[in-house]
Amino acid sequence: MAAPLKVEFHFDFGSPNAFLAELALPAIEQRTGVKFDYVPVLLGGVYKATGNMSPAESLRGIKNKPEYNAIETQRFLRRHSITKFQLNPFFPVNTLTLMRGVVAADLEGLFEPYFRAAYHHMWVEPKKMDDPQVFRDAFLASGLDIDRIIARAQQDDVKKKLIENTNSAVARGTFGSPTFFVGDEIYFGKDSLREVEEQILAQLGTTQRKTA
Structure with a gap:
């Protein structure tokens, strides 16, 4: 029996395009019946490993x-x-604490x-979510036991997991955010979502034919 199709959404909270893309994923899941795995990666680490930079930097000074x-x-x-949706006036925000936090939150x-x-x-x-007090107050306002998550995020296994996710993503071809994988096929950017959905349906069709 063929393994179920693995579909991944690699994200960093610092990417506005990843935020926007994620809002479109539930409709794709509903239409295809396939759930995305949400994989946290550190975009700063991706940029460093690939020599890339954020659009805010790469587009600075370019006309049109x-x-x-x-x-x-x-x-x-x-x-x-x-x-x-609002642009963050403090952009770019250092997301290391945010991203370690989501790995810790998942474990908790x-x-x-x-x-x-x-x-x-x-x-x-x-908000300026790389300010420790702003960070804590924001999550408390949202009703989370953020002190528990902050404590968990200091553990070595959390730090290691985020590094492993990031290095693995780069090894598979990632250079920015958002990045999607449909099986082994990589797609970049929120505007690739139509192709992502088409590939999901194509791979589902292939699997169904093989098992028919």
Whole structure:
């Protein structure tokens, strides 16, 4: 019997495009019946390993391209009926604590509430989430036992897991965020979601034919 199709969403809370892409994933899951695995990676580590940089840096001083990116973002918001999104005025935010936190939250059985709260405080009601006091207050306001998660995030297994996720992603071809994997096929960027869904359906069809 063929193994179930593995579909992954690699994210870092510092990427606005990963935030926007994630909002479109539930509809893809509903249409395909396949659930995405959410894989935390440290985007700063990805950039360092690949010599890449954030769009905020790479587009600085370029005429017309940042403006076009803003138009594309507005089109994406309309296409997916996204109404709650604000650019973070403190961008770029160092996300090391946030990302260690989500690994720790997952180990503590708190992935979903932590994940939602982190994205909310980064891109819905944006805050300077690399400030330790702002970070703690934000998660407390969201009802999380954040001190428990902060303590867990200091453990070596959490730090090691985030490094392993990041190095593995780079080894598989990752250079930025958001990145998706459908089986071994890699896709980059929120605008690749249509191709991601098409590939999921194509691979499901192949699996079904093999097992028929």
